[in-house]
Amino acid sequence: MCLFIAKIWWMIPRVGTSASEIPMETQMVLLEAGEESVLSMADEETPAEPTAENKFYILVLPVLDGSFRTTLQGTSSNELQFCYESGDPEVQTSEALEGVFVNSGDNPFELIKDSIKILAKHKGTFSHLENKKSPAHLDWFGWCTWDAFYTEVSPNGIKEGLQSFKDGGVSPKFLIIDDGWQETDNDFQKEGEPLIEGAQFATRLTDIKENSKFKGSDTNLKELIRYIKENYGLK
Structure with a gap:
């Protein structure tokens, strides 16, 4: 199974049986494997399906490495x-030191959780969910425009x-x-x-500013937010 970026900020899963089925911009690969003896492999024309006794999992996670x-x-x-890029033609390198994390275990759920904890400790740039405090607004009822408009929000x-x-x-x-x-x-x-x-993967954020839909004397983002707060009591 893999998770890949189908849109610029959206990941979806895909399940397959070969590496050729892994799409571009894949962010995680979880492999199911089985331990087999050399004799059992030689006796069969096709590999046997892993059993509960010999099944294990391999997790491959691409990670940030400097720039x-x-x-x-x-x-x-x-x-x-492994695709290793900076996004800037002026930033280049001839080696990749920590671009990919690989771990294995017999429980896929524990494997993923433990791997994230290991990466969090090693990188020191993020925390595992267990070490985070949930913000109070999670108990409020809210609305995300994606559910109604996707990218056609206005x-x-x-x-x-x-x-x-x-x-x-x-x-x-x-x-x-x-x-x-944006x-x-x-x-x-x-x-x-x-x-x-594949062209959707080339979409890049160019500025943390509103696009043309949210610009204008009466439709700019700042005025829209002010209007929303005054008329609908939102935070």
């Missing part, structure tokens, strides 16, 4: 490749959505304006052109 990020991808020759759509909640008597306490408000760019996929396989 570089790693992803995984399969090839037509059934190989697993100021008018947000206002209409909040008004519909209010009319129904279930106004949310907080609002998440999700993907679709400046992005894709040199390989132009708007209106047919989808090119």
Whole structure:
């Protein structure tokens, strides 16, 4: 099983039996394997399915390494490749020291949890969920615009959505304006052109500023947020 980036900030799983099925921008690979003796392998034309007694799992995680990020991808020759990139042609290297983490165990759930704990301790840049305190607003009812608009979110759509909640008597306490408000760019996929396989991975965030939909004298993001707080009591 693998998890790969299907959109710029969205991962989905895929299950398969060969490396060639692993797509570009894969962020995790979990392999199921079985211990077999040389004699048993020689006696059978096809490998036997792993049993509960000899089954174990291998976790492969690409990680950040300084100025570089790693992803995984399969090839037509059934190989697993590590893609190591900085995102900047001026930032290059001839070696990758800590681009991939590999661990194994007999319980896939414990393997993933323990591996994240190991990485958290080694990297020192993040914490495992068990060591984090949940924010209070998780107990509030909120609305994320992705559920209604995906990337087609707009100021008018947000206002209409909040008004519909209010009319129904279930106004949310907080609002998440999700993907679709910020400046992005894709040199390989132009708007209106047919989808090119893999081109969605080339979409990059170019600025933490609102895009054209949220700019203007009466529709800019700052004024929209002020309007929402004043009229719908959101945080």
